[in-house]
Amino acid sequence: MDLKTTKASPVLADPSAPISKSRLGMHSSLMPYSQTGTSFPSTILTIPRKKPAKLDDVGSNGWLEAMKSSSPPRKKILKDPFAGVSSDDGECAYHSWKLKFPSALFSFEKIVDYARDKKIVMFLDYDGTLSPIVDDPDRAFMSADMRCAVKNVAKHFPTAIISGRRRDMVSELVGLTELYYAGSHGLDIKFPDKEVNLFQPAREFLPMIDEVFRTLVKITSDITGALVENHKFCASVHYRNVDEKSWATVAQRVHDVLKDYPRLRLTHGRKVLEVRPVIDWNKGKAVEFLLESMNLGNSEEVLPIYIGDDRTDEDAFKVLRQGNRGYGILVSSVPKESNAFFSLKDTEEVKKFLKSLVRWKEKSML
């Protein structure tokens, strides 16, 4: 582990110690609906050696179901709670869903009213949040206008990009050196404008990920449309461009490879299978770590806002919700179960929200 910049260590000495309400920065008054859970998840890092439970075929362990429901088309009945319940009357379902997850644009006054005496810290996912979902992951570019919006946000609030992509790739796509970057689902963190200051809690997994990446490339090479990306601390197997009839083959082959790697696990993203180290670290832990590193982890005066569209963003939403510490905003145009508080429909609405925040801040400074 290489940790050079932070004053506060992310590793808590006693994760079971009680945490006071003031430390949590409780602010239930603005919650759109009732909150549960007040315990602060510790940022302590553990690397379990235990073999995770695995089932023998992808049909029986829900992989296929999860694959079918990821990134769902609007007009489809879906059972997965993370996938939504859209149907032919999808519009209607979407509107009633928004009663539970109100639009962050519609609730903007409420949000900034609450933020008035607080320091906002902005966390942004990349794919599906800053750049629209496209078929080719290499062509997921954010618009110049979005870049400008993020740049302006970062002038006023500490801003971090938290992505499943490898850090150097996402930082190149965003192209703003003044931001914090957490790549590989938070496993590779870099502070702004500093070349060497990194936090990489899964360094020991590098050779293993590299090896598994090569194997995944090999075993999917005959599946038309399959694409494997090496994200340094994790690997992604894309099936967005694979004929649905072959999804079971993709799943089974990835599953078979993972049998030989008990220290790796699989998570589901949007038409992507993500192979990650079995360590107690995720986007939520990265958010906690970054707040601590900024010396902003322990205050009622801080309001973290996290915007993301994916299941992996749920870990971050959960952290903000469990501690009632800040706001998760889910980007989705279909109803989905989520730990977020608010919603935005798409990247255009994300941009509007960011611009509104900048306008509000600049006005408040006059």
Ligand SMILES: O=P(O)(O)OC[C@H]1O[C@H](O[C@H]2O[C@H](CO)[C@@H](O)[C@H](O)[C@H]2O)[C@H](O)[C@@H](O)[C@@H]1O
């Ligand atoms: O955490 P994120 O920044 O949201 O990254 C998650 C994954 O994003 C990318 O894949 C997704 O976007 C692609 C481009 O729009 C799309 O083709 C793909 O189907 C989506 O899953 C990235 O390529 C993955 O490696 C990331 O894990």
